[in-house]
Amino acid sequence: MFNDLTQISAAHLFTAASALWLAGIGLTALGRERVKDILLAAVLLVGCLMALSGAAISWNHPVEYNQLQFLSFGLAQADARVDPLSVPFIALLGLLGAAAAVASPSHLAAFKEQGKKGHYWKLTFIFMIGLLQVLLAANAVAFLVFWEIMSLSSAALVAADHIRHRAQRAAFAYLTATRISTAFITAAFLFMHQNTGSWSLAAWHFDTPESLCAAVLLLAGVCTKAGIWPMHVWLPLAYPEPPAPTSALFSGLVSNLAIYLLMRLLLAGSCSHMIIAYVALALGTVSAVWGVLFALMERDLKKLLAYSSVENMGIILTAIGVAILAHSHGLADVAALATAGALFHSLNHGLVKALLFLGASSVERAAHTREMSALGGLSKNLPWTMLCFFVGSLSICAMPPMNCFASKWLLYQTFFHLSFAHVPIMERAIALAMVGILAFVGALSLACFTKAVGIAFLGRPRSEAAAKAKESPSGNPDGLILAQLLLTVACVMVGTSVPIALDGLTPALQQLTNNPALVGSSLFPMPLGQLTLVGALLVSSIYIFVLGGRSATAKSYITWDCGFGPLSTRAEETGSSFSHPIGRIFSQVLQMKVSTEISGKDRRHFPEIVKVETFMTPILETKIYQPLINAFDWLSSSLVRLQTGSIHIHLLYVFLTMILLVFLDTNI
Amino acid sequence: MNELLYLMILPAALALISLFLEVKLTRKLVPIVTWWQLAIVAFVLHPCLQGTERMQFASGLAIDKMGTYFILLTTFVVSCCVTHADYFFAAAEAAGDAYADRSLRLFYASVNLFLLAMTTVFLCDNLGYLWIAIEATTLSSAPLVYFERNKFALEATWKYLIVCSVGIAFALLGTVFIFAASQRGTPMEPTLNISELITHAQLLNFPLLRLGFIFCLIGYGTKAGIFPLHTWLPDAHAESPAPASAMLSGALLNCALFGIWKVASIINAAQPHSHVHQLVAVLGTVTVVAASLLLLRQHNFKRLWAYSSVENVGLMVFAIGLGSGPLFFLQALNHSLAKVALFLLTGNIIQASGTKKLNKMHGVIEDCPIWAGLLALAAFAVTGAPPFGAFVAEMSMLSLSMSDGRWILALIMTAAIAISFVAILAHVGKVIFGSGKQGFKSFQPARASIIPAILVLGTLVLGVGLNTEVWSGSWSVIR
């Protein structure tokens, strides 16, 4: 009885949230005042809260419902269901959506034109509907439909600042990538439908030999959408472009949904193809290293974050690879760890990356630039942003006791356990090597985010704009800051109560591993919460008793200048110089070159001007994608040349085609 | 016979009247009457929509469910176009380059003849009549292409006329072959009557029938714009005025493809899984691939849509190759709705910005957001993005092709559709985004958007409200 009640109400909540957002699109046409922004933000927020409460109700109760079945996409109806796997993602969606809703009015306050606000709201609502329904879709056709709605609306959001050429290019790159991904996924779905005769996602199992083709296509599609090397090139272009509130949704959910699809089909569908596992491991590893390396070298704060997403998606993919591997070897414990790691890390990463993007947007709003070489010293003027960004950075570097530490730890444990499992020695070797690679990637990401925080927020301001930056136009914390705080609190809370979070994921993990005995919290036996408490006590007592008492007597003075007098801020470390030593080590991959130009009469001893510039040639773009584009261009232009404009040639085509077809017809 | 009169009288009468009537009046009258015509067509033919009933008007003139659907679609498209044409001419007047009354009279007369010819195409149950009707559509639409009366329009018209006529001549040869097939080695009376041919398909001389089909494919394929017979298509579609382009693309192509379908259904009845179908499917795939590559490099806004039509023709030919009538119609329907909306919108934008060149267009979203939004939606619709109807059609086609074991074609098709999506959206993106254009004179943007909005909404409804299995199950004739 109670069960029925919850089922109905969860389904109603989700449908009502979608309907509310749909109504929100209509509301954009009404009214023209600032009140409207707040009203629409409230609509967005209420929808998100509905989704959250729906997720909470249906956490343990899979629900299938047919409220949307009046929608029919030709081959199948819009069947929906909530199962344990989709619930955590819906919760993430609700949280990030709420953050976006909170951030929206203050973001829009800067807009002069009403039209742009209208676009923003319409697209955001469509985007939200797409996101929610993708997670609820029970069959492949409905999934594809909402997947495309989500992709297209987010592409339009990427182009929000369309006057700039950069945004246009980014939107185009994203659109291309997402369409390629959809093509792959469509092909995979077609194959699976062919194999099983059903469109229902739950009916698909990837443990038969003929499902290999579909699995490969699926992996290709997901890799493109998730930004896995070498299909990640769109990601650093597209992620920085959407408006601040949606950039949180975009960075936190779009790639994650690709991972969600992969988990739903390959993990829950008990994929047993070793080749998929190996390819996932290989691609994931390369993109983890590649992503973080390029993130480190990046000068643009948001692009740095985008490349860091490539890294994290890579790591998640390796975990999925191991989960498949372990599943086919029958290693329940490793499979459990890997699945938990992949799921938990993708949720954590979504949360943290959204937080960081909001922070970067806040920086951009305050300083009107994302170039780290023009930032610096923001910790004084943007204390709240600084705090949130700092916590986010701690988390994404997997520093204990943050949430990402727990998920990274699960990943380490996955590989560690695989290294002494009963598997072929090659796989054990790979597993141990992966532990080292994860550590390497971790160290790189530490370098990367100390750079982000240290160069952007600490030190002295490197430009006028950075010196004059304000937390918000009014100077007081506003919605954008509030949204960051919301996500920060969420990060810390998850991080300090990992066993509770993992227990929450237990149903999802059981579904993914087909192991009903699995309990989430048993995977994470460390008393991280207690340790945090001890650590916090220690830190505060040391601070208060040793340092704090003396701060009154502390003398404030300039930074040490070697006695030369006030140093120019140009003497400070810049982003590029910070990462330069590492860049030199990987100069082959990065194609980094340094040109030094010294001029002056006596260049050797008394140089007048020294000009040092570092160049990086993106190797993938120039060596693979450019030739590929050229090939398409060539193909296209040779076809275009067929259209000569001469009627005689056109007639000749008709006759030749006739001869060809008649020949073919009589000879086949 | 009476019903036939009902179907034909209005366009025929209008064609005559509009030559003499005051142009201002004609511009208002023709849309009203054409919508009436749609109502009449629906009323007269509604028995055909239910079940499998055929309507026989005379010897060689009959209509079945497929034809009824197409006739309704065609009349609807023409109604939309003439309704929008009123706005189009008003906008031209407002922009200061009004068309001569003589041109407009000829335009409306041709449009009605054109409608008449197209209506006839779907009523034909005789291969000879079919040929005549399809050639009549060419002749009656030539004045539409030549409407602008400049050198480009002249060149386009000439190419259109000659290439299509020559192509269609081969369809005549094909018809002769099929007639010969019904004559040789069988006890039956020689006939061109399609339903009889289908009934006695097993008795026909198959090699001759196949040859006949190939020639018909070439002939009607030229008219439909199968690669590489499409060469006239971008010229004609780009040089005619927007409402005419819309009709050429949204209605005329369907007629030619309907011809192919009719002949294919004879082959289908004779031998359901012959190599010919494979050939047709391959031809459709080649067309889609070629068109998607051609789309990458376009400089003219209307040519872009013309090539997109070629791509969609490829898809429809593919559906015919799969032997699925419902999917053929579904694709045609969605393509017509989206493409008409696109051509009309493009016409608006070209009028307002004064150029057809893609690289000179930008920032429509700044100048006229409603057009930009509709343009984007229609572009999504025509490229087969969900939740629009073309997605349903394409997905069903791919699925059917997989279950027929033609998975290579399905994969190629998937890739080609993706390429064409990227190509079209790249161009449309450049048009929509960017800073506003100097001297962009949008004229009554809301009024100009009504028809395209209806069309886009139509294809959206098809995308979210159609169950293809139930729907195509109700056809019962073929698959």
Place this chain on the structure above:
Amino acid sequence: MVLDTFEALAMLAAIFGILILGTTHLRTNLSFYSLHTTAIAAVTAWIANITHDSHLYLVAAAVFAIKAWVIPYFLNTVIKKIGIGTDSGAFIAAPLSMHLGALLLGLSYVISLQIPGLIGDPDSRIGSTAAMSILFSGVLLMLTRRAAISQIVGFLVIENGIYLFAVTQTHGMPLMVEMGLLLEVLVAVMVAGLLLFNIKKSFEHIDVSQLTELKD
């Protein structure tokens, strides 16, 4: 080989068709076309005689009237009005294309042996050879001539070839269809002729090979 009368007439039509290729003088072309069509009308009449099919007589008369008389007359008028008497040139020199046409006549015989379903049907071979040859002549005419009017003639010749094929292979299609076809051809020529005027007016020439503005 002894030819039937109608076969001889068909071959005559084919030969006239080839002769059209021999000159770039437009009025001579039209005269040959007239003769060629007359021969085809005669074939029709002769077949009507053989089969005792009364409607074929009607068709023969209509073909003669419309295609051998009205259309050439109309095109002659057009030529006079626009004042261009000769084709501005051919991609393949006229005599050469005539020889090519003659060779294609041979090829047509070979092809007509190959047409499936007609194999072993000796009474139709010559007829289909002639029809095929005429078809090829029309194609050559369309592909090699620059003048717009030659293309119209080429189209007419192709159409004649197909018609001859129909007549010899199937002994004529249904009357309604034949009449419709004739009407259609007539209208097509009229429309094309009107366009021709406009081409002359806009471009000051009727050389269609120079109409290459529209391309990508």
Place this chain on the structure above:
Amino acid sequence: MTLNLHAVLETLGFTATFLLLPPLIVGVIRKTKARFQNRIGAPVLQPYYDLLKLLSKSETISKHTSWIFRSTAAVNLSMLIILAFLAPWTSFRPFDLASDLFLVIYLLALTRFFTVLSALDAGSAFGGFGASREVTLALLVEPSVILCLASLGSVSQSSDLAFVFSFKNMELLNQPGLWFLAGCGLFLASLVELSRMPADDPTTHLELTMVHEAMILENSAANLALVEYSHFLKILILLGISSQCLLHAVPYFWHSTELIRAGASIACILLMAVSIAVIESVAVKLRWTKLPEFIAYSVAMSIFCVFIALGKNLN
């Protein structure tokens, strides 16, 4: 609940040891180096005096710094204290606290995170240099550290370092090679991590070339004292871990009493301190660009460890 007096005493003793020992190690290093240079050198206890002196001084802070700068010292010291309880730097442990390998590594990384940020906080060029080098070195060293420890863990099938280093794990009993290689690899890595020669020379005063000292240039008084003390503690822990590896390589200790082991642990740490001094006296600081080649030795050791671990579990 009754308090176990014995356990309390043990804990107090343990705490006192790790709190008091670190400056002594540094004193030993300095004294040994002085002897090598034919100097008498400062007393071994000098580091204690220095710390006390620093604590009593008044602080000067750059006005450009933020709260990061102030809190770094406290955070680092706290984390190292926690690490001292967790990490197996000595065989003697008063209570059974699971010490996960990856947690230990990441707690160390956390201190680095703060140190690097505090170096960047004042906006001085030196701090930036130091920070940049620190992350570079960490990047190179981290895999080797984790691989050494993970291969030990892999053999014993546990990532709990307390269990791995407990002299109870029979899987590891007859693996002197593995232990020795791991010890050497960790020791080499520690040299880099601790900013000792040949990676960094802690005694020059040319900040341009330094790593650790460049990073803490802005710290003064109590703040500096805490930072220095944390660094000393880190020396204790890292040297402790590598010395534990070496002790495990000697089968004798597997059978000896706890007391002997505890004594040997301390002795071994001091021995290592001396050996650091020896190295620093006979070796020169490597050029910055040559450092990867040095670290490569440590990585090579870790790879050998991996091979042994894989071979051990060969079924």
